[in-house]
Amino acid sequence: MEDERTFSDICGGRLALxxxxxxxxxxxxxxxxxxxxxRSLTAVTCTxxxxxxxxxxxxxxxxxxxxxxxxxxxxxxGYLHFVKIDQETLLIIDSLGIQMTSSYASGKESTTxxxxxxxxxxxxxxxxxxxxVIYYLCILLKDPVEPHMISQVVPxxxxxxxxxxxxxxxxRSCQEILAHQxxxxxxx
Amino acid sequence: xxxxxRGAAAAGLGAASxxxxxxxxDAVPNPVPSPPPGGAARGSSRVPGMVLKAFxxxxxxxxxSGLLVGRWVPEQxxxxxxxxxHFPFIPIQVKELLAQVQQASRVGMAVxxxxxxxxxxxxxxxGHFLEGLGTIFSHEPWLQLCRERGSKFWSCKAIHRQVSAAxxxxxxxxxxLIFYDQRKVLLxxxxxxxxxxxxxxxxxxxxxxxxxxxxxxxxxxxxxxxSDQYDEGPxxxxxxxxxxxxxxxxxxxxxxxxxxxCLLLACLLSLISAASGCxxxxxxxxxxxxxxxxxxxxxxxxxDHLTLVFSTQKAQSPAQLMRKANMLVSVxxxxxxxLMLLSWLxxxxxxxxxxxxxxxxxxxxxxxxxxxxxxxMGAPAGLKMNRALDQVLGRFFxxxxxxxxxxxxxxxxxxxxxxxxxxxxxxxxxxVALSILSDIIALLTFHIYCFYVYGARxxxxxxxxxxxxxxxxxxxxxxxxxxxxxxxxxxxxxxFIGTLLFTILVFLLPTTALYYLVFTLLRLxxxxxxxxxxxxxxxxxxxxxxxxxxxxxxxxxxxAGVKFRVLEHxxxxxxxxxxxxxxxxxxxxxxxxxLPSCGCHPxxxxxxxxxxxFFGELIYPWRQGGDKQD
Numbered sequence: 001m002e003d004e005r006t007f008s009d010i011c012g013g014r015l016a017l018x019x020x021x022x023x024x025x026x027x028x029x030x031x032x033x034x035x036x037x038x039r040s041l042t043a044v045t046c047t048x049x050x051x052x053x054x055x056x057x058x059x060x061x062x063x064x065x066x067x068x069x070x071x072x073x074x075x076x077x078g079y080l081h082f083v084k085i086d087q088e089t090l091l092i093i094d095s096l097g098i099q100m101t102s103s104y105a106s107g108k109e110s111t112t113x114x115x116x117x118x119x120x121x122x123x124x125x126x127x128x129x130x131x132x133v134i135y136y137l138c139i140l141l142k143d144p145v146e147p148h149m150i151s152q153v154v155p156x157x158x159x160x161x162x163x164x165x166x167x168x169x170x171x172r173s174c175q176e177i178l179a180h181q182x183x184x185x186x187x188x
Numbered sequence: 189x190x191x192x193x194r195g196a197a198a199a200g201l202g203a204a205s206x207x208x209x210x211x212x213x214d215a216v217p218n219p220v221p222s223p224p225p226g227g228a229a230r231g232s233s234r235v236p237g238m239v240l241k242a243f244x245x246x247x248x249x250x251x252x253s254g255l256l257v258g259r260w261v262p263e264q265x266x267x268x269x270x271x272x273x274h275f276p277f278i279p280i281q282v283k284e285l286l287a288q289v290q291q292a293s294r295v296g297m298a299v300x301x302x303x304x305x306x307x308x309x310x311x312x313x314x315g316h317f318l319e320g321l322g323t324i325f326s327h328e329p330w331l332q333l334c335r336e337r338g339s340k341f342w343s344c345k346a347i348h349r350q351v352s353a354a355x356x357x358x359x360x361x362x363x364x365l366i367f368y369d370q371r372k373v374l375l376x377x378x379x380x381x382x383x384x385x386x387x388x389x390x391x392x393x394x395x396x397x398x399x400x401x402x403x404x405x406x407x408x409x410x411x412x413x414x415s416d417q418y419d420e421g422p423x424x425x426x427x428x429x430x431x432x433x434x435x436x437x438x439x440x441x442x443x444x445x446x447x448x449x450c451l452l453l454a455c456l457l458s459l460i461s462a463a464s465g466c467x468x469x470x471x472x473x474x475x476x477x478x479x480x481x482x483x484x485x486x487x488x489x490x491x492d493h494l495t496l497v498f499s500t501q502k503a504q505s506p507a508q509l510m511r512k513a514n515m516l517v518s519v520x521x522x523x524x525x526x527l528m529l530l531s532w533l534x535x536x537x538x539x540x541x542x543x544x545x546x547x548x549x550x551x552x553x554x555x556x557x558x559x560x561x562x563x564x565m566g567a568p569a570g571l572k573m574n575r576a577l578d579q580v581l582g583r584f585f586x587x588x589x590x591x592x593x594x595x596x597x598x599x600x601x602x603x604x605x606x607x608x609x610x611x612x613x614x615x616x617x618x619x620v621a622l623s624i625l626s627d628i629i630a631l632l633t634f635h636i637y638c639f640y641v642y643g644a645r646x647x648x649x650x651x652x653x654x655x656x657x658x659x660x661x662x663x664x665x666x667x668x669x670x671x672x673x674x675x676x677x678x679x680x681x682x683x684f685i686g687t688l689l690f691t692i693l694v695f696l697l698p699t700t701a702l703y704y705l706v707f708t709l710l711r712l713x714x715x716x717x718x719x720x721x722x723x724x725x726x727x728x729x730x731x732x733x734x735x736x737x738x739x740x741x742x743x744x745x746x747x748a749g750v751k752f753r754v755l756e757h758x759x760x761x762x763x764x765x766x767x768x769x770x771x772x773x774x775x776x777x778x779x780x781x782x783l784p785s786c787g788c789h790p791x792x793x794x795x796x797x798x799x800x801x802f803f804g805e806l807i808y809p810w811r812q813g814g815d816k817q818d
Contacts, residue, residue, distance in 0.1 A: 001759075022754055022757050022763055023757075023763045025239055025362075025364075025763075026364075026754065026763055028754065091752065091754070093364075093752070093765070094239060095238050095239050095241070095264070095265070096241065096364075096366075096398075096752070096765075097398070099751060099752055101751075111751040111770055112749075112770075113749050113750055113751055113752065113770065115398040115399060116398070117398050184238045185238075
């Protein structure tokens with residue numbers, strides 16, 4: 001079962017949330033972030049090249065122009081490969097674990113998998129971010145030494161930064177699965 | 189597999205057992221259930237309501253029908269399938285094989301269920317036959333995996349016979365299929381490595397790590413993968429080896445040759461270390477010189493590495509094996525770079541050019557220093573110096589420079605030959621060549637070091653004198669016993685002389701401080717250059733190149749974890765996942781497998797360095813010994 005809804009992130013950009021229910025105990029949430037805008041790309045490129053041209057008229061060295069071109073190209077490639085995240089996915093499977101995937105604009109994917117034995121709970125936290133107060137969804141991990149303490153807080157959807165309404169949808173689904181998991185698990 | 193021979197020979201095992209072959213139910217002789225050996229009915233405990241996870245190797249997805257063999261982990265309700273046993277088989281032999289494997293690998297093996305590949309077995313009666321097998325090999329829960337013809341979706345059932353409301357009706361569980369690549373899981377190591385408790389069953393580990401159990405099970409069951417379905421043994425198995433094993437002739441030859449080669453090299457290295465450790469080297473001043481030169485330190489470091497690599501003991505753990513491999517690759521790269529440098533140096537008479545350029549460069553440096561001292565002796569930067577002290581210090585340092593230049597000119601005819609012989613040492617490695625370069629720089633700038641020491645000592649004395657006389661000026665004294673400042677009453681003569689001396693020292697302070705500042709800056713410049721060379725040497729020494737290469741070419745060997753992908757799904761069918769290995773990021777590879785360095789790192793923080801500079805204490809940036817002393 002698959003459906004798609006539109007939400008907005010904390011800056012007002014459009015986000016698309018795709019929910020896939022593979023089975024009662026396996027669900028996937030995909031958040032598509034807004035793409036790289038042509039306007040900002042053109043603005044940055046023009047600024048860099050105008051500055052390089054200004055330096056060229058000052059020093060009459062053509063190396064400045066080639067350096068500017070290569071900096072722009074390398075900078076764009078680096079941005080697409082290391083910084084710009086296109087899609088963030090959360091896959092939650094009962095009795096197996098929670099997997100978070102970030103796909104970058106160049107196609108690279110980075111995945112983190114947390115086993116269900118280490119997950120204590122999934123909660124929505126409030127945080128002060130610059131001048132705003134935002135909500136974010138995070139996974140609480142158990143301390144291996146003391147099962148009642150929390151050793152780590154792992155935030156989810158860090159670059160998409162959806163608003164509370166989107167987070168509530170994801171939170172409800174996760175809690176259903178976690179409740180079932182707690183009912184059937186052996187450890188306290 | 190479609191052949192049915194009635195009254196099959198029991199292969200001399202006696203009348204109690206019979207060969208089990210597939211076929212229509214009436215053709216199969218009554219299977220006599222043999223008493224299960226102890227431990228076959230394991231896994232009776234399970235977690236009710238938990239989804240059953242079946243880890244299935246991708247290589248067995250196209251195998252013929254048969255029995256599933258593997259390990260059942262009750263705490264996580266997961267079944268790790270290791271191989272498929274094909275028909276025909278004799279149940280006693282299967283159980284014997286499993287008992288053997290269990291003893292050798294200390295992993296609880298059992299028959300987990302049946303596997304049916306409908307595309308190759310057109311008879312529908314196979315289903316009943318397979319259910320009959322459940323009575324021979326009793327296992328809770330009994331898995332039945334079936335691959336339909338013309339469909340890529342599988343049907344999976346897990347049947348529980350014992351625990352249910354009505355004892356005759358078996359209850360079923362939901363099954364989740366997780367495919368894994370057996371060869372990759374066998375070869376990979378998880379980071380951080382989990383500690384495996386060496387118990388008889390090996391089941392105590394299951395409660396701690398979730399997926400680490402799967403890796404551990406596959407890694408320890410190598411004994412099971414020795415025989416194949418194409419072998420002539422009693423039991424025909426299908427696992428990752430059935431797809432064909434790739435091997436390299438060079439690797440096999442290297443493995444065979446490594447034994448005697450290691451022995452020979454280990455003897456050679458022990459001879460060298462015995463020679464270097466003999467009493468002759470302990471005569472003064474040799475140990476003194478040895479502790480100062482960074483070349484000796486680097487050579488000793490390399491000798492230690494080589495001894496470890498070529499030691500005849502096998503590596504105890506995968507981490508040790510990686511360390512040995514990293515050291516070997518580092519030494520080989522070092523020697524290769526050194527030979528490149530050697531060939532570059534000895535081509536087109538570069539050594540001659542270098543030697544010809546060396547003496548003029550030393551002359552030039554000395555001239556610049558003389559200009560600097562003349563400048564200091566005048567009115568440097570408009571400051572007014574104390575003329576007498578200025579002249580004394582300036583002339584003293586100028587005489588030193590004159591001595592130094594005379595020595596350099598004395599040595600100039602021999603420099604080319606010395607350089608040529610020293611250049612040969614580059615064949616021992618680039619790091620050795622760089623250490624020698626660092627030592628040559630230290631030797632050539634020896635006069636700067638001497639000036640720094642003189643200036644620092646003078647400045648240090650002056651500062652101590654000033655602080656002590658300042659205390660006298662205020663009527664206090666340093667109490668050595670109590671290590672604190674106490675008040676003290678001086679009589680008039682002491683106060684008078686003390687104040688006079690204090691005034692003299694204060695007015696001489698700018699001159700001394702300026703000389704100290706200039707020579708400290710020069711010394712710091714030389715130290716920075718040497719530091720950069722040492723950094724480069726450290727980089728070549730500690731970078732784990734073999735691990736980085738492994739991460740690049742065989743990323744599944746170094747695993748940070750796993751990742752799952754949901755395969756095509758149909759409503760009503762069991763969920764299918766593909767488990768892949770998540771490789772370790774490069775930064776963590778370097779961090780985990782970095783080799784231990786020489787230990788020549790500066791031990792001061794910036795604060796203590798500034799404090800030492802202010803009080804005129806000598807700085808030794810590398811080790812306690814520091815560079816050559818005056």
